[in-house]
Amino acid sequence: MSTTSVIPLGDVLLVTIQGELTDHDAMGLQEDVTTGVADSGARGVLIDVSGLDIVDSFLARTLHDLAGATGLLAARTVVVGMRPEVAITLVELGLTLPGLETALTVADGLAKLGGSARIT
Amino acid sequence: MSTTSVIPLGDVLLVTIQGELTDHDAMGLQEDVTTGVADSGARGVLIDVSGLDIVDSFLARTLHDLAGATGLLAARTVVVGMRPEVAITLVELGLTLPGLETALTVADGLAKLGGSARIT
Numbered sequence: 001m002s003t004t005s006v007i008p009l010g011d012v013l014l015v016t017i018q019g020e021l022t023d024h025d026a027m028g029l030q031e032d033v034t035t036g037v038a039d040s041g042a043r044g045v046l047i048d049v050s051g052l053d054i055v056d057s058f059l060a061r062t063l064h065d066l067a068g069a070t071g072l073l074a075a076r077t078v079v080v081g082m083r084p085e086v087a088i089t090l091v092e093l094g095l096t097l098p099g100l101e102t103a104l105t106v107a108d109g110l111a112k113l114g115g116s117a118r119i120t
Numbered sequence: 121m122s123t124t125s126v127i128p129l130g131d132v133l134l135v136t137i138q139g140e141l142t143d144h145d146a147m148g149l150q151e152d153v154t155t156g157v158a159d160s161g162a163r164g165v166l167i168d169v170s171g172l173d174i175v176d177s178f179l180a181r182t183l184h185d186l187a188g189a190t191g192l193l194a195a196r197t198v199v200v201g202m203r204p205e206v207a208i209t210l211v212e213l214g215l216t217l218p219g220l221e222t223a224l225t226v227a228d229g230l231a232k233l234g235g236s237a238r239i240t
Contacts, residue, residue: 034204041224068211072202074222 004029006036012044012113013037013075014106018051026062033066037075044113045070048106050081060095067100078102080109124149126156132164132233133157133195134226138171146182153186157195164233165190168226170201180215187220196221200229 003019013036021029033045047063049055055063067077078101090097103109123139133156141149153165167183169175175183187197198221210217223229 030208031204034207038204038224041228065208065211068216069204069207072199072207072210072217072222073204074224074228 004032006032008036008040008042009046009110011040011042012046012110013040013042014046014048016048016051020052020054021059023058026059030062030066030069034069034073037070037073042075045075045077046103046106046109046113047077047079048081049079049086050083052086053083055082055086055090057093057095060090060093060097064097064100076101076113078109078112080104080106124152126152128156128160128162129166129230131160131162132166132230133160133162134166134168136168136171140172140174141179143178146179150182150186150189154189154193157190157193162195165195165197166226166229166233167197167199168201169199169206170203172206173203175202175206175210177213177215180210180213180217184217184220196233198223198229198232200224200226 003021003025005016007014015033037045063079070077080103103112123141123145125136127134135153157165183199190197200223223232
C-alpha cells in the first residue's frame with residue numbers, strides 16, 4: 001500500500017504522507033514529486049505531514065533535499081500540518097530544517113504560495 | 121562540433137546546451153555569453169539545460185559564475201529546462217545553486233524575464 005499521494009490542485013501539488021515512510025519510500029517520494037513538478041509545471045508543492053507521529057532525521061533530510069530540488073525546478077515547497085510534538089523532537093535532534101518553509105494548515109500553505117487552487 | 125549555441129531573441133539571449141560539455145567548453149561558454157551580453161545589450165540570458173542528463177559540479181559552478189558575471193553587466197540569468205533527475209543529483213551533491221534563478225520551460229523563463237521576445 002502506498003503511504004503517499006501526490007494530487008495536483010491547480011498549479012500546486014499537494015503531497016500527503018499518510019503513514020510512516022521507509023527510507024526507500026522517502027527516496028521514491030523525492031523522485032515522484034520532482035517528476036510531478038516538471039510534468040505539471042507546478043509553481044508550488046505542499047507537503048502535508050499531519051499524518052506523521054515521527055519525522056526522523058532521514059525524512060527530515062529528504063524533505064530538505066526535496067525543497068532544494070523543486071527549487072531548482074522553480075517551485076516553492078511548503079511543509080504543512082506538522083504536529084507540535086514532531087516539531088519539538090526535530091528541534092531536540094538539532095533539525096530545524098533551514099530553508100524549508102512551513103505553514104500550519106494546507107489552507108495557510110496555499111495562501112503562502114499564492115496558489116489559485118481552492119479547497120472547499 | 122559545438123555543443124552550445126547562443127541565439128538572440130529580442131532583448132534576451134537564449135543559450136542552448138545540446139550535449140555534455142567538457143570543462144574547456146564550459147569556460148568558453150562563459151566568455152561567449154558575457155561577450156554576447158555586452159555586444160547585444162541583452163537584458164536577460166536564458167540557459168536551456170534540457171539537453172543535459174548530467175550537470176556536474178564544474179558546470180554548476182560555471183552556471184553560477186556566469187549568472188554573477190551577467191549580473192554585473194545588468195542582465196538576469198535564468199536556467200530553464202532542468203530535468204528532475206538532474207535537480208535531485210545536484211541537491212545530493214549539495215549544489216542548490218543559490219542565486220541562480222530557474223524556470224521550468226523557455227516560455228516560463230521568458231515570462232520571468234518579462235522579455236519582449238515571443239516564441240510561437
